[in-house]
Amino acid sequence: MTPLDFVISLALISVAAGVLGSLIGLGGGVVIVPVLTLLYHVDIRLAIGASIVSVIATSSGAAAAYVRERMTNLRAGMFLEIATTTGAVSGAYLTTLLPTRFLFVFFGVVLAYSSFATFRRRHADAPLTVSHDRLANYFNLHGSYYDQAEQREISYKVVGTKPGLALMYVAGLVSALLGIGSGALKVPAMDSAMHLPMKVSSATSNFMIGVTAAASAGVYFARGQIDPIIAAPVAAGVLLGATVGARVLGRVASKTVRLVFVVVLVVISLEMLQKGIFP
Amino acid sequence: MTELSGSSGTPQHPELDEQEPAPEGLGGSGHRRQQLSPEEVAEMEEKVRKVELAISLVLRIGVVVSVAVIATGLGLMFAHHAAYLPVHGHFSYKELTSKSTRFPHSFSSLGHSIAHGDGRGIVVLGVLILILTPILRVAVGVLSFIYEKDPPMAIVTLYVLVVLIGSFFLAGG
Numbered sequence: 423m424t425p426l427d428f429v430i431s432l433a434l435i436s437v438a439a440g441v442l443g444s445l446i447g448l449g450g451g452v453v454i455v456p457v458l459t460l461l462y463h464v465d466i467r468l469a470i471g472a473s474i475v476s477v478i479a480t481s482s483g484a485a486a487a488y489v490r491e492r493m494t495n496l497r498a499g500m501f502l503e504i505a506t507t508t509g510a511v512s513g514a515y516l517t518t519l520l521p522t523r524f525l526f527v528f529f530g531v532v533l534a535y536s537s538f539a540t541f542r543r544r545h546a547d548a549p550l551t552v553s554h555d556r557l558a559n560y561f562n563l564h565g566s567y568y569d570q571a572e573q574r575e576i577s578y579k580v581v582g583t584k585p586g587l588a589l590m591y592v593a594g595l596v597s598a599l600l601g602i603g604s605g606a607l608k609v610p611a612m613d614s615a616m617h618l619p620m621k622v623s624s625a626t627s628n629f630m631i632g633v634t635a636a637a638s639a640g641v642y643f644a645r646g647q648i649d650p651i652i653a654a655p656v657a658a659g660v661l662l663g664a665t666v667g668a669r670v671l672g673r674v675a676s677k678t679v680r681l682v683f684v685v686v687l688v689v690i691s692l693e694m695l696q697k698g699i700f701p
Numbered sequence: 702m703t704e705l706s707g708s709s710g711t712p713q714h715p716e717l718d719e720q721e722p723a724p725e726g727l728g729g730s731g732h733r734r735q736q737l738s739p740e741e742v743a744e745m746e747e748k749v750r751k752v753e754l755a756i757s758l759v760l761r762i763g764v765v766v767s768v769a770v771i772a773t774g775l776g777l778m779f780a781h782h783a784a785y786l787p788v789h790g791h792f793s794y795k796e797l798t799s800k801s802t803r804f805p806h807s808f809s810s811l812g813h814s815i816a817h818g819d820g821r822g823i824v825v826l827g828v829l830i831l832i833l834t835p836i837l838r839v840a841v842g843v844l845s846f847i848y849e850k851d852p853p854m855a856i857v858t859l860y861v862l863v864v865l866i867g868s869f870f871l872a873g874g
Contacts, residue, residue, distance in 0.1 A: 425785040428794035429775065464798045475828055479764075482834045486760035489753050496753065500842055500858050507864040514871070561853060632835035633865065639832040640869040643825075646806035650824035651797040654775045657831055661764055 425651060428462070433655035439476060440663020444484035445671055446683040447627030448605035449477030449635065450660055452690050464652065471647030474635050476660045477604065481632025483664030484625075491568075491672060493625040495618060498563040498580060502612075503633050505587040506604070509594025510637035516599060526698030529596055533691035536610035541684045543614060547676055549578030550617050557583040558616075567622055570672035578622070582615040589615060597631075598638045605631045606690050609683060620676040624683070745849075752845040759841050763834030767827045774823030781820060836865050 423431075435457055436450070443450030451473035458469035488494045553559060558580040566577035589611035597604030605627050612623035642648055671679065779785050785792060796802070804821045805811040811829075814822025839862045846855035 423794055424792055425782075425794045425797055426779065428798075462798070463795070465800050467800075468798060475831065478831055478835060482760045482764050482831065482838075485838075486757050486764060489760070490757040492753065496756070496842075497854060500839075500854065500861065503839070503861045504857055507861050507868075511864055511868050511871070514868070561857070633839060633861065636832055636835045637865055637868045640871075643806060643829070643832070646804070648804075648806065648825060648828055649798060649802060650774065650804050650821040650828070651778070651794065653828045654771050654778075654824045657771055657828060658768055658775075661768055 429651065429655045432457075432462070432652070433659035436476065436656045436659025437663040437666075440480055440483065440660035440665075441667035441670070442663075442682075442686070443476070443480040443605075443660070444628060444664040444667030445624065445674075446605075446679060446686060447609045447624035447631070448480075448683075448686065449473065449631050450480045450663075451476055452606075452686060452693075454656060454660075456693070458652065467645075467647050468649045468652055471642045471645075471649065472652045472656045474639050474642050475648065475653045476656050477635040478632045478639065479657045479660035480664045481628055481630075481635070483661040484668040485629040485632065487665065487668035488625040488628060488671070493567050493621060493672065494629045495563065495565045495567075495580075495622050495626045496629070497561060498565070498612070498616070498618065499626045499629045501561050501563060501583075502586060502590045502608075503630055505590035506594035506597075506608070506630060506634045507637050509591040509596075510598045510634050511594075513595040513598025514638060514641060516595070520599070522600070523698045523701060525596075525599055526694045526701075528698075529600065530691045530693075530695035530698055532592075533606055533687055533694065536607065536614070537684050537687035537691060539614045540610050540680060540687065544677055544680055547620065547680075549576055549619050550581060551577075551579060553579035553581050555581045555583050565622070567619070568672075569619075569621065569676075571675050576619060578617070578619055581617050586611050586616040594634050594637070597634050600694075604634045606687055610687075613680075620680045620683075621671060624671065624679055748849050752849060755845060756838055756841055759838050760834060763830060763837060767831040767834065770827030770830060771824050772827075774820045774825075774827055776820070777818065777823060778820030836862070839865060 436454065439450035439453035439457075442448070442453060454476045455466075455469045455473050458464040458472060459466055464472075485494060489496065553564065558564065563580040563583065564578065565580075566575055568574070569576050589607060593604050593607035593611065596607060608627040608630060609623050612618040612626060613620055618626065805814045805825050811822055811825055815826060839858060842858040843855055843862055846852075846858055
């Protein structure tokens with residue numbers, strides 16, 4: 423395979439990763455890392471560097487549309503970024519302290535549980551109308567969005583900001599420690615703990631993952647993990663895919679988004695368990 | 702598009718209902734959002750909308766510029782290395798994606814590479830623009846919340862910006 427074949431085929435796969443990632447609020451690393459390591463036999467360090475690029479591309483590409491369409495909860499997203507960025511920076515210091523295999527097993531189990539929790543909420547999707555959460559009220563994190571599938575404006579209240587912040591801290595930590603899984607914890611944190619509607623959780627997670635990834639991207643660049651021949655097709659393909667995917671989210675039913683998310687989350691958790699148990 | 706309409710089920714004074722649960726704590730500032738007149742609400746909504754559009758625009762510009770730079774760099778890479786094209790034989794991509802592959806990964810090597818019109822350096826520059834886009838978005842967020850006259854959210858966003866910029870210095874140092 424010549425470099426040109428490599429660039430073209432990887433760009434096409436990246437388009438698919440971008441569509442999927444933008445739809446369910448994940449970075450597309452779930453597709454990019456296994457594709458690069460298993461299909462193209464690329465060094466894992468370079469694959470993780472490409473994954474960070476893919477996360478930022480998904481985030482910026484999709485969030486440009488989601489913010490304009492008022493699907494993202496800007497205030498909640500920016501508020502929760504306190505926890506994700508702090509987690510990402512502290513994670514950079516813990517990398518050498520904690521055994522990676524243990525982390526993979528631990529977060530594999532955590533994600534398996536979150537996929538179950540997200541699946542369980544499939545019938546309890548009604549937004550809250552009252553919130554007694556002091557932080558949410560103080561910062562006015564509540565919101566509303568226009569649901570194209572249901573053709574109506576849906577307003578919702580936010581609860582559970584403290585468990586939400588705690589989970590977001592862990593999400594930042596994980597993405598810095600393992601290089602994957604930042605969106606996988608953000609969506610359940612907003613959906614299950616804070617009761618944001620599923621589509622808003624996905625769009626807001628999308629908005630946030632770029633910032634979490636940017637917090638560790640400098641390290642990846644300095645370590646020489648951003649290989650241009652890999653990063654170029656990934657960035658371009660994912661950006662195109664995310665722009666397309668952002669047009670889809672509004673139109674599909676919340677339940678569909680939830681089920682696709684659960685399936686992908688199960689895959690990620692199995693992937694993590696495999697890395698921890700049979701490395 | 703009134704904010705609190707729809708299926709909320711609390712037609713009268715939803716604003717009051719929302720504030721009620723937070724009467725004390727947080728330094729007594731739980732009531733910082735006063736009951737606003739309709740004109741003030743409209744003005745506020747217009748400001749919020751402007752902020753949304755500004756943030757969306759920043760992201761779009763970042764994306765478009767980075768894609769353009771990356772595409773240029775990629776084009777130069779293939780233009781300068783005929784062996785990368787399939788017609789010229791059996792050069793494998795693996796030589797460019799192995800542990801020993803060399804490409805710019807510091808600002809000085811990047812500057813050197815771009816000055817020589819090297820495609821790889823230009824691709825890396827495009828990727829750096831992509832990485833900077835979310836950080837720029839946070840900076841616009843700080844300004845936006847100041848414009849919305851919302852000090853608590855402005856402080857929150859400023860903290861995020863400081864942590865992000867700090868992380869870059871930690872990475873470089």
